[in-house]
Amino acid sequence: MNARVNDEHFEASYLIETPLDPEKVAEIMAGEQSCGTFIRVPGENDDLRARARADIVSVEEVEPVGQASMPSAWLERKAIGGPFRRAHVTIRFPVANVGANLSTLAATVAGNLFDLGEVTGLRLETVSLPRRFREQFCTPSQGVAGTRALLGVPSGPMVGSIIKPNVGLSSDEIARLVGLLCEAGIDFIKDDEIAADPVHAPLAERIPAVMAEVRKREDKLGRKVMVAFNITDETDAMRRHADLVAREGGSCVMASLNWCGFSAIETLRRSTDLVLHGHRNGYGAFSRHEALGIGFSAYQTLWRLAGVDHMHVHGLKGKFAQPDAEVIEGAQACLSKLTPDGIDDRVLPAFSSGQWAGTVPATWDAIKSEDVLFMAGGGVMGHPGGPSAGIESIREAFAAMRAGETLEKRAQTAASLREALDFFGAV
Structure with missing residues (x-):
């Protein structure tokens, strides 16, 4: 050998x-x-x-x-x-x-x-x-540092949520929901992976409607909320829709990596400097058997060569089948350079699936970093105090981790966190 x-x-x-x-x-x-x-x-x-x-x-x-x-x-x-x-x-x-x-x-x-x-x-x-x-392949356009700059979040976790219901809302209904989340103080909002260009909310109509709501709140917030529009489609359509997002002042697009393929994602990356939010839906077909498929280390390496800025890693103690060890390995891989002596091509790990304030300690223990996109659907929208309290509860949970406190101790002075722990129950 x-x-x-x-x-x-x-x-x-x-x-x-x-x-x-x-x-x-x-x-x-x-x-x-x-x-x-x-x-x-x-x-x-x-x-x-x-x-x-x-x-x-x-x-x-x-x-x-x-x-x-x-x-x-x-x-x-x-x-x-x-x-x-x-x-x-x-x-x-x-x-x-x-x-x-x-x-x-x-x-x-x-x-x-x-x-x-x-x-x-x-x-x-x-x-x-x-x-x-x-270095002959694509690199992230924005990565971790660029995403922080665009979000106006120089430190701390980047907190996000997902448009729910998944499908069925009109463009105006989605725009109103985005406005509500912006008012609540969210950093990042994304479409669901199955909501791309439906008849009831076509992108040509939805993008302008949503971005109008984002712009309305920009002065009040002092920053522009990032919206990841799901533009998954054939390559030319994705490029057209990315151009529309850019014209409307948006900063991010999302694509379902497995179903678009390497070539389409590479072409999209080379045609726009928008943040490219890589959604891995379908990855379980490659990974769930221990002796078959593609492990996440290899998977994320290949997709990072296509130039994505964010990679989904699922969530710790979440609702999906992947063990926590795989989620941790994935997040650590995203936050490491592909070649130790090479360019900074780190990408932002996106945590999702059953996440809320109560899953923050496991996330913190796993990576000891706030360079995360922590997305919670029900954990934000389902909080008994409303979306603003849901967002605040997650930020309070991360603050507790920074201070070396337990969630229970922090909850004594953080009402939003107390409500979350009482409502959602044990992790």
Whole structure:
């Protein structure tokens, strides 16, 4: 195994499951995703292999499992059964095989590997890039610092909420709700992922109506609330709608990353300097099985190369299936540079799903930072004192963390937090 690392290669790490020798399977993976195939073919000479072949960096076997995670017709035809061995595999690929092509980078580190007959489980865990290769791809337009500047929130958490009901409201109804949230002192508002350009609230009508409400409150607040308009669509429509947001004085657009694809997001990034709020809806299809799919570290690396400014990480103690450890790992990854010696390409982790003041301590303990977009739907709109009290309760919870206090102690002098704890109950 060759452990050479330089600017000419990038690496990907995997968890594999197979009844075969993991080292032999790693060789198959390296060949399949570079210059090889299942047999050596004419033209695949030693010189070409030296230039284009992927190399195995390491194979570290872990505990086997008694039952296959996935079926394989290839193994069944060969009557090969368990036990099923698991191993962490790291493979190094030549940069020259890919170039500055994000879709092909993804096809190289993932692609047909998930279909290999030799494996009964395969999960892409990390993607690591050399600095000069990373710098050939898109970067955030605003990132953490730019978002703070646009929000007028130089310190503390950035508190957000989501338009609810998800769909069905008219443009005027949405605008009135945005106005209410602005009056309450919110920092950030976003559309739901399933509310993009519906007949009852088309973007061409909704964007001007909403931004009119935002502008009305700008003088009073001394800042402009950021609204993430969901412009998920085909590429040309997204660019048109981003242009409309910019003309109306908006600062942010949102897109459903998995369904738009790398190319559309890259094109959008290159055509606007608006904050790009990356929504990961559907990511569970890639991640929920421990031995299949794409881990968040690798996932967020690829999408950050498309130039997003914000990444959803879900929420701690929230309503979704991801364990808290995965949410924490995701937030920490977003707040770290992709290459330690490279450009500052950190992105803002967006916490959501069942969040309220009571989930703030877990968030604080996890990342010890207020560089978070903390979004609460019911935690703001459902607070018994109204949206203003809901927002204040979250800020009070973060203030308690900064001061080293418990929520209960802070609640003795913070009525909004007391109401939240009494109303929403135990975390």
